[in-house]
Amino acid sequence: MAQILFPPKVVPLAPIVGSDLLFPIRRIFCVGRNYKAHAAEMGISVDKTQESPMYFMKDASAYVPSGSRIPYPPMTRNLHHEIELVLAIGKAGFELREQDAWESLYGYAVGLDMTRRDLQQYARRNGQPWDTGKNYEQSAVLSSILPQAQCGRIEAARIALSVNGTLRQSANTRDFIWSIPEILADLSRYYHLEPGDLVYTGTPEGVGPVAAGDTLEGSIEGIGTIRLEVTSSP
Numbered sequence: 001m002a003q004i005l006f007p008p009k010v011v012p013l014a015p016i017v018g019s020d021l022l023f024p025i026r027r028i029f030c031v032g033r034n035y036k037a038h039a040a041e042m043g044i045s046v047d048k049t050q051e052s053p054m055y056f057m058k059d060a061s062a063y064v065p066s067g068s069r070i071p072y073p074p075m076t077r078n079l080h081h082e083i084e085l086v087l088a089i090g091k092a093g094f095e096l097r098e099q100d101a102w103e104s105l106y107g108y109a110v111g112l113d114m115t116r117r118d119l120q121q122y123a124r125r126n127g128q129p130w131d132t133g134k135n136y137e138q139s140a141v142l143s144s145i146l147p148q149a150q151c152g153r154i155e156a157a158r159i160a161l162s163v164n165g166t167l168r169q170s171a172n173t174r175d176f177i178w179s180i181p182e183i184l185a186d187l188s189r190y191y192h193l194e195p196g197d198l199v200y201t202g203t204p205e206g207v208g209p210v211a212a213g214d215t216l217e218g219s220i221e222g223i224g225t226i227r228l229e230v231t232s233s234p
């Protein structure tokens with residue numbers, strides 16, 4: 001009988017609020033620009049009547065639990081924070097109708113889409129993929145997942161991030177360009193969503209650099225908090 005060459009890595013498991021169960025992470029989808037003011041600070045204007053959401057992905061192995069200390073990542077001089085509402089998919093869905101999208105949601109979490117901005121901007125300028133800027137080790141920070149069964153639908157919530165106690169990002173998820181049902185309906189035209197998939201829904205304005213020694217603390221009203229310490233490179 002064929003044997004496995006080396007032990008395969010177990011998928012990352014995220015804690016669930018109020019439960020001993022763990023949420024196995026399958027894929028990590030990210031929405032690229034979902035707040036007008038953040039798109040503007042990136043030098044982009046978004047016309048919803050002409051455009052669809054844009055997506056990129058991170059490997060599930062990029063997962064880092066809230067409360068972690070991570071080293072400043074390699075090959076960047078401009079690491080940025082992006083606080084985001086994260087959707088945790090609990091039910092398979094393909095070509096979802098907006099009115100059915102909520103049912104595919106298991107719950108919500110607070111996320112940080114850590115970004116090597118210099119690499120992302122180089123890629124953008126040169127028509128290259130965003131992977132080195134976005135999809136690298138320890139770049140997908142995540143809080144515990146709050147089941148929708150506990151908190152209900154989240155359609156408007158204050159979202160905020162502080163660095164070393166100074167408020168850097170402060171907005172409300174009601175200012176999404178594409179709402180949660182619109183994102184899930186659109187994304188599920190391209191992919192068969194499955195339990196374990198995560199969707200980072202985009203960051204509001206106020207993104208900025210993070211230095212070694214910084215402590216990041218974020219929150220989303222009604223969902224939870226997130227914390228990350230960035231240390232000197234090893």
Ligand code: MN
Pocket residue numbers: 030031032082084113200202203
């Ligand atoms: Mn982002």
